[in-house]
Amino acid sequence: DGGITQSPKYLFRKEGQNVTLSCEQNLNHDAMYWYRQDPGQGLRLIYYSQIVNDFQKGDIAEGYSVSREKKESFPLTVTSAQKNPTAFYLCASSTTRSGPGGYTFGSGTRLTVV
Amino acid sequence: AQKVTQAQTEISVVEKEDVTLDCVYETRDTTYYLFWYKQPPSGELVFLIRRNSFDEQNEISGRYSWNFQKSTSSFNFTITASQVVDSAVYFCALRGSGGGADGLTFGKGTHLIIQP
Numbered sequence: 253d254g255g256i257t258q259s260p261k262y263l264f265r266k267e268g269q270n271v272t273l274s275c276e277q278n279l280n281h282d283a284m285y286w287y288r289q290d291p292g293q294g295l296r297l298i299y300y301s302q303i304v305n306d307f308q309k310g311d312i313a314e315g316y317s318v319s320r321e322k323k324e325s326f327p328l329t330v331t332s333a334q335k336n337p338t339a340f341y342l343c344a345s346s347t348t349r350s351g352p353g354g355y356t357f358g359s360g361t362r363l364t365v366v
Numbered sequence: 367a368q369k370v371t372q373a374q375t376e377i378s379v380v381e382k383e384d385v386t387l388d389c390v391y392e393t394r395d396t397t398y399y400l401f402w403y404k405q406p407p408s409g410e411l412v413f414l415i416r417r418n419s420f421d422e423q424n425e426i427s428g429r430y431s432w433n434f435q436k437s438t439s440s441f442n443f444t445i446t447a448s449q450v451v452d453s454a455v456y457f458c459a460l461r462g463s464g465g466g467a468d469g470l471t472f473g474k475g476t477h478l479i480i481q482p
Contacts (some may be wrong), residue, residue, distance in 0.1 A: 285469045285470075287469075287472075292375065292474060292475075293474060294372075294457065294472040294473055294474035294475050295457065295470075295472040296472075297469045297470075300469050310469065340409060342409075342411065344411075344469075344470075354413070354416065355401075355413070355470060357403075357410060357411040358410070359408070359409060359410040360409040360410060362409070
């Protein structure tokens with residue numbers, strides 16, 4: 253079945269470390285997104301990518317980096333510059349064709365700084 | 367800029383009561399799409415409905431119904447005869463006419479608690 257796979261489900265990071273969250277999709281979707289969710293804040297867009305080798309900053313990109321070397325993969329690196337990285341991270345994908353494109357979300361990665 | 371407002375942070379009702387979740391949006395696009403998602407405690411987002419800006423027909427799906435009113439920029443969600451399994455966080459979201467490449471704009475969510 254097609255879908256999005258995020259790994260790991262839980263991740264613990266020490267202060268000053270970089271960590272990378274994995275997101276893979278087999279839906280042949282062009283666009284991929286990373287969202288951050290904090291309690292009471294809803295979902296906020298970190299980065300998005302419309303095509304391979306291209307990505308754009310979202311609303312809260314500081315302290316994060318991404319790459320899009322393959323259509324299926326959009327990993328997110330949480331760098332040591334992100335001062336408050338503890339959150340729930342959701343990856344999503346969609347078609348960029350005009351019309352009511354659907355979004356598919358992964359099951360999320362919960363990152364905790366220890 | 368787009369904005370979605372879900373003014374109700376938390377709602378608690380007793381099972382079998384009807385409950386309405388409010389959603390108000392702002393956009394300059396003439397064509398846009400509105401969504402509702404359910405997020406159970408496990409964390410994944412479950413798609414409930416997508417509505418186009420040019421289709422103001424209300425929709426009913428089982429115990430769920432949606433009332434879209436462009437005149438008031440609202441897209442409210444009603445659960446009839448609520449059940450404990452409906453307990454979750456519900457998000458309203460908006461996508462403009464740019465083909466979805468810049469993602470969804472989410473409200474802050476409404477935490478719905480259904481008490482047995």
